[in-house]
Amino acid sequence: MSAPASECLFCKIARKEVPAALVYEDEEVLAFKDIFPQAPVHLLIIPKAHCPGLGDVTPEAAAAVGRIPQVAAQLAKDHGVATGGWRLLSNCGPDAGQTVFHLHFHLLGGKPLGAKLCV
Ligand code: 5GP
Numbered sequence: 024m025s026a027p028a029s030e031c032l033f034c035k036i037a038r039k040e041v042p043a044a045l046v047y048e049d050e051e052v053l054a055f056k057d058i059f060p061q062a063p064v065h066l067l068i069i070p071k072a073h074c075p076g077l078g079d080v081t082p083e084a085a086a087a088v089g090r091i092p093q094v095a096a097q098l099a100k101d102h103g104v105a106t107g108g109w110r111l112l113s114n115c116g117p118d119a120g121q122t123v124f125h126l127h128f129h130l131l132g133g134k135p136l137g138a139k140l141c142v
């Protein structure tokens with residue numbers, strides 16, 4: 024279920040009410056280290072405005088969300104994985120394993136990530 028913005032964990036991180044290891048911030052987009060990294064580089068990139076998931080992007084939110092691949096590419100360079108390769112993905116809904124219902128993209132890299140996208 025999606026928490027309201029007042030209770031949403033990633034909204035709280037965006038409002039600096041919950042600490043996180045921030046690696047990028049602009050007016051619309053924030054990136055921080057995943058608390059349980061699954062790869063040597065595991066960052067989460069979010070639009071600051073609350074949006075439950077990839078299926079809920081409004082026209083108003085689309086511009087910020089659309090900039091996330093460019094932010095990811097810059098972060099991949101900054102974190103030394105641009106050459107080796109990296110993955111950007113968003114889990115949408117329970118079957119995809121989404122656990123935090125504020126849209127976020129995982130940026131993963133720093134090791135061979137494997138070919139399987141589902142098991
Ligand atoms: P999802 O499973 O929804 O695709 O991804 C949620 C991600 O958020 C997980 O990889 C999880 O480790 C991360 N996460 C959960 N709680 C926190 C937190 O409080 N801080 C940070 N930095 N990451 C979190």
Ligand code: ZN
Binds near residue numbers: 032072
């Ligand atoms: Zn939120």
